[in-house]
Amino acid sequence: MRKKQRTAKKDSASRQRSPVTPHQSPDTRQPSAVTRHPQWPPAVLLMGPTASGKTAVATAIAGKLPCEIVSVDSAQIYRHMNVGTAKPGTELLERVPHHLVDIVEPHESYSAARFRDDALIAMREITERGNVPLLVGGTMLYFQALTEGLNELPEADAAIRLVIDTMADESGWPALHGELARVDPETAARLKPNDAQRIQRALEVYYLTNTPMSELLRKPKCVYYPYSAIKIALVPGERERLHERIGRRFEDMLELGLITELRKLRNQYALEPTMPSMRCVGYRQVWQYLDGEFGLAALREKGVAATRQLAKRQLTWLRATKDVEAFDCLAEDVADQVLDYLQRALEKLSAVA
Template sequence: MGPTAAGKTQVAVTLARSLPVEIVSVDSSLVYRHMNIGTAKPDPQTLKVVPHHLIDLVEPNETYSAGRFRDDALTVMREITERGHIPLLVGGTMLYFKALREGLAELPRADPALRVVIDGMAAEQGWPALHRILSQVDPETAARLSPNDAQRIQRALEVYYLTDRPLSALLKKPQYVYFPYRAITLALVPSDRERLNQRIAQRFEDMLELGLIGEVRWLRRHYALDLSMPSMRCVGYRQVWKYLEGEYTLELMRERAIAATRQLAKRQLTWLRAMEGVTTFDCFGESVAEAVLAHLRAALAG
C-alpha cells in the first residue's frame, strides 16, 4: 500500500522478478479501460512481463464499487493460489483494502428521492457546505473526505438521513468476514512530504508530455461522459476536462491537478496511519525494493 507516486508499481515489479507472485491491482482508477496516462497504468511491456489482475475491467461510462472489487479480488486470488502462486495486492485505494480484509457493512439501499433533495441542497449551497453539515453529524467520515467529494458526501448524508446514525458507526458493525489468507501488510510512506509533492508535480508534467490532454479529448469524443461520473472524478481527468471546456487556463489546470493529487496523497496517508499491523518502508530509502523483498522472504519463511 501507499500514497500516489510512492513507487508501488516499481517495487511490485521488482518483487515479481524474485518471488512467485501475481499482481492484483487495488486501484479504483485502473479498472477503467482507455484511461492509461492519467491513471499511471503500467505500460504494455510491464503488463506482458508481470501478470496483473483487475485492470481494464469496465468502460469509463460505467461504475465499479468496493463490493464488486471484493468479489473480483477474492476470485482472482483463489485462481492465483490454485496455480501455486502468491497474490500480491498493490495499490492506493485504501477503501478497497479495507473492504477486502474487513468486509462491507450492511447499509441502506440508495434512495433516489433523497438523493434529489441532497443534490438540490448542493446546487444551492455547494458541496463544501454539505461537507460542513456532514462534519457535524459524522465528523469521522467527514475527516477523510475532500470537501468536493460529491459522491461520498452524498452517500454519507443519505445514510445518516435514512438511519439517523453516522456512516462511520455503521461501518464498525462487527460481522463475519470471509478472508482465507494470511496477510503480510506493507506500506511505502514518504519520509519527506515535500519530496513526495515534488514527485507528484513532476509526474503530472510527465503525463502531460505523454498526451493526457489528448487522452481526455478522445474519451469525451467516444463516450457519453460528464463530470459526475466516477471515472471523470479521478484526479487529473477532472481538471483536464475543465481546461477543455475553457474553464481553466493551462497553468491553472496544472495547479489544480497537482493540488488535487497532493490532497489524495494526504488522505491515503491518513488511512494508513489508522491501520494496524502495517510494516512501513521509506519510499525514498536506498534499495527500498530490496528491503521489502528481504522482509517478505523472512515472513514467508516463517
Template sequence: MGPTASGKSSVALEIARHFPVEIVSVDSAQVYRHMNIGTAKPDAKTMAAVPHHLINLIEPHERYSAARFLGDALATMREITQRGNIPLLVGGTMLYFRALTKGLSELPSADADIRMAIETRAEANGWPALHKELWRLDPASAARIQPTDSQRIQRALEVCYLTDMPMSEILKKPRHVCLPYRVTGITLIPAERDVLHQRIAHRFDEMLKMGLIDEVRAIRDKFCLEDESPSMRCVGYRQVWMYLNGEVGLAKMYEMALAATRQLAKRQLTWLRPMKEVKEFDCLAETLSEQVRKYLLETGLHAR
C-alpha cells in the first residue's frame, strides 16, 4: 500500500522477480477500460510478464463498488492460491483494502426509485440543498461529505430513507470478516513529502506527453458520460474533462490536477499512518526493493 506516485508498481514487479506471486490491483481507477495513461496502468508487456488481475473490468460509463471489489478480490485470490502462487495486492484505494481486511457494513442495496426521486429534487433545488437535508438526518455523514459531492449525498440520503437510520450509525456496527489468509502488510511512506510532490508533478507531465488529453477526449466522444460520472471523477481525468468542456484553461487544468493529486496523496497517508499491523518503508530510499525483499524473506515467504 502507499500514496500515489510512491512507486508501488515498481516494488511489486521487483517482488514478482523473486517470489511466486500474481498481482491483484487494488485501484478504483484501473478497473476502467480505455483509461490507461491517467491511471498509470501497467502496459501489455508488463502484464504479459507478470499476471495482473482486476484491471480493465468495466467501461467508463459503468460503476464499480467496494462490495464488488470484495467479491472479485476473494475469488481471484482463491484462484491464485489454487495455482500454487501468492496473491500480491497492490494499490492505493484504501477503502478497498479496508473492505477486504475489515469487512463491509451491511448497508441496503441501491433503490432505483428513491435515487430517481433524489436526483429530481437535486435538479430542482441543487445538491447543496440536499446536503442541508443530510445535515438534519445524518450530521456525521454530512460533515465528511462536500455539498457538491452528488454521489455520496445521494447514497447517504438513500440509506436514511431506506432504513430510517443515519448511515453513520450503520457504519459503526461490527463487521463480519472472513479472510482465510495470513496477511503481510507493507506500506510505502515518503520521508519527505516535498519529494513525493515532485514525483507527482513529473508523472503528470509524462502523462500529458503520452496523450492524456487525447485519451480523455476519445472517452468523452465514445461514451455517454456526465460531470459526475465516477470514471470522470478520478484525479487527473476530472481536471482534463473540465478543460475539454471549456470550464478552465490549460494552465489552470494543470494546476488543479497537481493540487488534486497532492490532496489524494494526503488522504491516502492519513489512512496509512495509524496502521500498526504493517511494515513501513521509506519509498524514497535507494535500496527500497532490497529492503522489502529481505523483509519478506524474514517473514517466511519462500523465494522462487
C-alpha cells in the first residue's frame, strides 16, 4: 500500500513509510497505485474498514464520474438485513446504480467464488454501457478473490454442514479441531480449537473431496481479471477516532431497530446461529441477546468490541495489499481528495490506452 508518514525530521530521506498511514498533507500526489494494461478498461477498488465512510465517498464519486457501484460486502448480499449491515437506503439505491446488494436470502450460502463470478459479470456489463465499475466494500477476501483468483475448492454443502454442526453440538468444536488435526494437520495447526467457522469449512472440504484443504490450496490459482485497477483505501489517521465512530454506529443501529430486525428474521426464516448470515458482526451478538445469554448493556459492549476486531482484521489485510493509495477517512475533505486523485488516475489510463 502506498502512503506517506511525515516525521518531525526535516531531511526527506528520514521520512518513514507505513502501510496503514494515509497522507496528511494536501494532495498533490501522482496516481501511481494503478495496475495498468493498455487494452484493459479501468476499474476502481474502494476499500476500507467498517465505519470508514466508504458509502459517502462512493456516492460522491458516482455523482461526478460515470460509475456504477459493485458492492464488495459479504453482509449486504442478504435481503432483509438492512440495519445491521449499514446497507444503502432505498433512495440512494434508486439514484446510483448498485450491484450485488440484496441477492440472496438470509438462510442461503454465498461464497467468495460465487462473488467473483457475479462481480465479473456485473463489471463486464457496466463496462459495455460505457461506465466504470466502482467496487466498494470491506470484505477483503472478496477483493482478493476477484483480483488474484481462487483455488479450486468445492461449494458449501448444506447437508455436510448439518452433519458437522451436529457433531459439534455433541462433542464441541475442540473435539472437531482434533478430528481436523487427524485428517489435515497443516490446516489444524493454524486454527484455534474454537474457530468454528474455519474448522467447519476445512472438514467440509475434506469430507467432500477426500483431500486436505491445505493440499488443495497449494494448487495453482485460476486468475482472470482483465481490468486496469485503481486501488484506493480509506484508513484512519487516528485509530481511536475510528473506534468512536464504531461505537456511535452500533448505538445508531440499535436505535434504528437492529434487535427488531433480527427478531423478525428469526420468525420468517429457519435460521441457525451457525449460518454465515448470522455470523455477521452485530447479528451474532443480537442473536445471543435474544437467546437470553446477556442483557442490553452487554450487547452494546460485545457488539462494539466485535466491530473493532473486524476493523482491526480489515486494516491488517490492507497492510498486505500492494499498490494501494491510502487516504485519511477522518479528513473532512476525504471525498474531494479521492475524487481529485481518481480523476487524474483515469486520465492517465486514458492517455496510455
